[in-house]
Amino acid sequence: MIDCSSAEIRAIGKVFRNEVDLILRHWHIKRAWEVNIKVVNSTQDSNIACNIIQAALNNMMYASTSVAFNNLYNSFLEKCKDYETFIAYFEKMGIPKKQLWSKAWRQLVTFHMNNFIESYHNQLKTFYF
16 A cells, blocks of 8 residues: 555566555545645635536545446546546546556455554554654
């Protein structure tokens, strides 16, 4: 489970010869989307548009199958066709990594965040170092 860093993905793939399964943390994916969706000097209309985009992205994130994901992606493109900048960003940064963040390709993964590991790490640092 890693952040959204392309360099980190490449390094892990090179070191482990692509023999490990990587997954991206949902929190980092959602934060990256939010940064790219936000509108400076937003209005009520732009806030509504941001909510529509975020809902569509969440639906794709939690799609149960690749077929469902593809249907949701096509719906997203239709609903959000006026937001060309975000669509270009998403097609460049999100779609190539969809197997790493969408549950459609992570059906056997039980953890999608690493809060438990972070908490344990904090306990180790606090009491043993």
